[in-house]
Amino acid sequence: MSPRLPFLIAASLLTANAVQAQVALPPRALAPLAPSVVVQPALEASSSLPTAPLPPGASDRPDPPPPHRARRTAGEATVVSGRIQHWLVNPNGEADGIVLADGTQVAFPPHLAQEVTGLAKVGDTLQVTGWRAPGVPVMRAQSLSAHGxxxxxxxxxxxxxxxxxxxxxxxxxxxxxxxxxxYNDRGDAHGVVLSDKTIVRFPPHVGARLASQLTVGSGLYAVGWGTRGTHGSAMEATRIGATADSLREVFGPPQAMGDNPPGEAAPPVQPGAASQAGPMTMRGPAGNPPPAPAP
Structure with missing residues (x-):
């Protein structure tokens, strides 16, 4: 044997091992790819997809303003002038409003009653600055002017x-x-003026429930608690009806204005007149006397 033969065999074996080490492992031996390697091609592919065209001018269209920045369409400050037709008073006898000749109801807080009634009288012209309530002839006064x-x-x-x-x-x-x-500032009916200028007040939910019967020209009978004074009579109704025989409890369970429980007829009163009715049983919920109107 040639002395170089063992050396050549050993060299061949070393070369074969080196080549085998460079061969790729089988697919099952590969480690799973990192998520970033998988996601990145997907993102690149999605960016090449066509998108729906934007509406014309959408790219430079400003964002809509927040709701509180929207301009008010009702209740804007305004100025009216008119002749005082009559005063509005609350059940405590305090003036808290005026009806002008054109039907506008001007409302002001009761703590201004003395100043306002000293400013003008029925028949005088009054200028009012304030805010109109939407949908009803009501104006909340900020200032009232007359005679300088x-x-x-x-x-x-x-x-x-x-x-x-x-x-x-x-x-x-x-x-x-x-x-x-x-009406109040929200447009709810909360009272009526009778033909003799007597004022009958009631809660707004009563006005809503009896809206079809509380109409101009209809008859009304009411009993309650109130005052009679220089500027008129006013009451907070505890029972109300179209006639004395059809009274219903304002503070009781809902019932039609014409459904009067037996034995609940009120003492008669002359049509068109407000009078002291004397002692009577005023019942609220659960048969308790209703509280006196708040000052």
Whole structure:
């Protein structure tokens, strides 16, 4: 044997091992690819997909303003001028509004009653600056001017007024034809003016429930608690109906205005007159006397 033969065999074996080490492992031996390697081609592929065209001008269209920046379309400050037809008073006997000759109801807080009633009288021309309620002839006054003087609505000074004594309210009844509906700032009917200018107040939910019957020209009979004073009579109704025989409890369970429980007829009153009805049983929920109207 040639002395070089073992050397050549050993060299061949070393070469074969080196080549085998460079051969790729079988597919099952490959380690799983990292998620980033898989996701990246997908992102690149999706970026090449066609997209729906934007509407014309959409790229430079400004974002819509937030809701609170929207311009108010109702209740804008305005100025009206008119002749005072009559005062509106609350059941405590305080003036808290005016009806102008054109039917506008001007509302102001009761703590301004003395100033406003000293500013003008029925028949005088009054200029009012304030805000109109949407959909109803109501104006919330910010200032009222007449005869070169102005009363401006400001918070009352000093300590709050003490509650009105319950004994200061009298039991009243009234009947007559509805001349005008009274509304609050939200447009809810919460009272009526009768043909003799007596004011009958009731909760807004009662006005909503009896909307079809509380119409101008309809008859109304009411009993409740209130006052009679220089600027008129007003009451907070506890029972109300089209006639004395059809009274319903304002503070009781809902029932039609014509459904009067047996034995609940109210004392008669002359049509078109507000009078002290004397002692009577005023019942609220669960048969309890209703609370006196808030001052």
């Amino acid at each position: 003087r102005t009363v401006t609505d400001r918070p009352p000074e000093g300590a709050p007024r003490p509650p009105r004594e319950p004994g200061a309210l009298a039991a009243l009844s009234a009947s007559g034809t509805i001349e005008r509906l009274l």
